Amino acid sequence: MKQRLFADVDDLAERMDELAVEQWEHPELGLHEERASRLLRDTLSEAGFEIEAGVGDMPTAFVASYEAGDGPTIGILGEYDALPGLSQAVSAEREPIEAGGPGHGCGHNLFGTAGVGAAIAVARALERGDAAGEVRFYGCPAEETLVGKTFMARDGVFDDLDAALTWHPSDHTAPQRGSSLALDSLSFTFEGESAHAAAAPESGRSALDAVQLLNTGVEYMREHVPEEVRVHYNVQEGGNAPNVVPAEASVWYFVRAPTREGVDRVTAWLREIADGAATMTRTDVTERYYTGCHRLVSNGVIADTLRENMAELGPVEFDSDERELAGQLQETFPEGALEDSLSEFEPPHDDAAADAALYGDPMDAFDDGETGSGSTDVGEVSQIAPTAQFRATTWALGTPGHSWQAVVANGDFGRTAVPYAAKLLAGATLDLLTDEQRLAAARAEFEADVDGYENPLPADAEPPFELTQ
Structure with missing residues (x-):
């Protein structure tokens, strides 16, 4: 047969x-x-x-x-x-x-x-x-x-x-x-105020500063997460010219850990750091959750x-x-x-x-x-x-x-x-x-x-077609 x-x-x-x-x-x-x-x-x-x-x-x-x-x-x-x-x-x-x-x-x-x-x-x-x-x-x-x-x-x-x-x-x-490692894939977009970076910097609120502070905060977080955790990021947008305060900037993150619960804990911390970066720069932050897996x-x-x-x-x-x-x-x-x-x-x-x-x-x-x-x-x-x-x-x-x-x-x-x-x-x-x-x-x-299954996606999540345009 x-x-x-x-x-x-x-x-x-x-x-x-x-x-x-x-x-x-x-x-x-x-x-x-x-x-x-x-x-x-x-x-x-x-x-x-x-x-x-x-x-x-x-x-x-x-x-x-x-x-x-x-x-x-x-x-x-x-x-x-x-x-x-x-x-x-x-x-x-x-x-x-x-x-x-x-x-x-x-x-x-x-x-x-x-x-x-x-x-x-x-x-x-x-x-x-x-x-x-x-x-x-x-x-x-x-x-x-x-x-x-x-x-x-x-x-x-x-x-x-x-x-x-x-x-x-x-x-x-x-x-x-x-x-394999469980994962979350998500991005943070910061919205600030553009201004002339030399003539009127006090009028600007840099979204790129927020991205940099978020990334810096994550580097300090690494010391205090389990050894198996992996966190990577890529700046998707950071402005167009040095003499213009960037009004919008975004960064894409992967968070990995051996368990889904571990990913959830690190991602929660990551979100708190993003909120802190927005507070420090007086910008607004929004999250786009792309996907996750067990x-x-x-x-x-x-x-x-x-x-x-x-x-x-x-x-x-x-x-x-x-x-x-x-x-x-x-x-x-x-x-x-x-x-x-x-x-x-x-x-x-x-x-x-x-x-x-x-x-x-x-x-x-x-x-x-x-x-x-x-x-x-x-x-x-x-x-x-x-x-x-x-x-x-x-x-x-x-x-x-x-x-x-x-x-x-x-x-x-x-x-x-x-x-x-x-x-x-x-x-x-x-x-x-x-x-x-x-x-x-x-x-x-x-x-x-396996003790039950819960899909990691939010109820309103949509496939991220924009990731590979």
Whole structure:
């Protein structure tokens, strides 16, 4: 039964490659992925899926469903947004296609594509009667700004899932068992009074002063928050000319912590500092809350299911030309990037990968019990249903994420791994559809790890389309 499933993925390989290339050649920023969303929706619709578009008040978000018989409902998550400023040709040198343009530096052109292929293969298995139930593909926009799944979760689209699966491009192949940091994303805009900065400074009230005082206050706050907390900011607007007191200025903040409660506490302090900065400068402050997310809760039962399928499939295979390009890219990496990646590998993979430009052998998870320093809106789904994800080799070993070298890989040899990732997703989905005890164990673990869910968005929150105009 599994071999027929994998054969279906192979039948879809050419179409998946077309999808991956199309998205790579036309990268789109979060919440504006009109072309990619339509492309994936049309592919699933042609395969017999029912499509619900525009979920979560986001035109590029959608849910595609295929049901046959009574059984569990398993979701496959997909993403397709690109990153700003990472336009890049397939080249071993920095060579933008469009100066300042976007590029797929995180591999989401591969990410969503593999999920679509997996969902279609599972639908064929359901049609044959190899399993009963429902498979869904979730088209999730704007992961890079941590927006899509949080707004989708507020819409309730994940509420009736029995389990969810996803993956991510990487420089290695392994299931993930670790967690991530919860997050708040918000900005503060200060309104003051403009004036001639030399002739009449007493008539002005500087909004930029307020931003600087807020940022300074946060630097002093850092000493008194837990070590794991991360706070970053970027000045969005700070005035236009030195001789004009800035009447408006704004700053965008990320607040991260291991728990949602921890984020809430630090964000509350951040708001107090913003109010204090406004008081000190006699300006007015308004807040724009963009999004928030919970920490990721990785389900061990589903992670083990993914590892079993990796063992059945073996390594991701690359040819000599692909390995040559990967080796050329490695020569451009920052010092220590390769060593940092290898330091996470356990024997015998550390020795086996030491001289490899591309290492596709499946490994056990090496992040069990750890909390990474990043955040993902997959965390929202993991608070609602048992969820697990894996990484598959699409990049040269040591590739920094969100880099031009990753863009090169995602447009070239990374595409080789798409059928592999699709088979892992499809195989694990079929296992969950057909093995009641496995699914019950995943649910029991989830209920032990998660104590209810409350969406972090305010009731009146709107998707922040302005973040990636």
